[in-house]
Amino acid sequence: MKSVAHFLTVWIWAEIYSTTSETLGPEGCQTAWFHRNDYCYHVINARVHFDSAKAICDLKGSVLTSLWDQDEAEFVLKLLNELDVKERMAWIGAVPTGGVVNKKWVWLDGSGSVELLKDFQSPEVTDELCVSLAEDSTILFLDCDVTLNAFICKKPVQKLYVPDGMNVTSEFMYLNKNPEQTIFERLRPPILEKINMETSGVHHLATVDVIHETDCAFKCYTIGECNAFVVTCKSSRKCNVRLCSLMAGFDVF
Structure with missing residues (x-):
């Protein structure tokens, strides 16, 4: 029965999501998502x-949220406590991993161990327990089959840059090697919403890991056919590694 209920729940949400507006806020987060440090967060009130x-x-192209530090935990907790429900408790993205001896809790996004969170105390790690956040900031370990009335999704903001010669915006990026020269500009809503990334003329050149956004800009600058790139935080703490996707054939209009 659980598998049937699970299928129906996910199917219903898939139908809802397929008809949901893609309107973006100024930082690139969709409606009902909240921005913090290049990530978007969404608290969903549903008993699952x-x-x-x-x-x-x-x-939704996201994962159940990780909580990398106390500031992030307080931000997520504030969002949770804005829900108009009697008992606020939400699933978050920690799962057990490892062998019988060294089993531990890690974040679903691959960013490391949950023990790094302040005041974290774990019971014996088992596959039957999942992790939740309560309205009083308590981390609770509950049977994974229990239904809670909320869960919290998290995903990185996708930052799209194009050559500054397109003169679309006034938000420019500079390369360290030539600080007087503007190289790329970031596209934000509402322009971003009008762009179809699936356009036949656009093709992917490469995806590489970089430390800074300007590293991605420099790679695009040195490849003649590259005329756009997307930068997103990888699932690592403090966004100290970024995913750089280089593209060619891109046209804003």
Whole structure:
């Protein structure tokens, strides 16, 4: 019965999501998502068990949220406590990993161990327990089949840059090697919403890891056919590694 309920829950959310508006806020987060440090967060008020919460976040191109430090935990907790429900408790993205001896809790986004969170105390790690956040900031370990009335998704903002010669915006990027020369400009809503990234003329050149956004700009600058790139934080703490996707054939209009 659980598998049937799980399928129906995810299917319903897939139908809802397929008709949801893609309107973006100024930082690139969709409606009902909240921006913090190059990430978007969405608290969803729905009574589901852990597997369904995880699957619904996946549908939205996100993961159940990690909490990398106390500031992020307080930000997410504030969002949770804005829900108009009697008991605020939400699934978050921690799962068990490792062998029998060294089993531990890690974040679903691959960013490391949950033990790094302040005042974190874990019971014996088992596959039957999943992690939740309560309205009083308590981390609770519950049976994964229990249904909670909320869960929290998280995903990185995608920053799209094009050559400054297109003169689309006034937000420019400079390369360290030539600080007097503007090289790329970031596209933000509402312009961003009008761009179809699936246009046949656009093709992907390469994807590389970089430290800074300007490193991505320099790689695009040195490749003659590259005329756009997207930078997103990888699942690492403090966004100290970024994913750089280089593109060619891009046209704003």
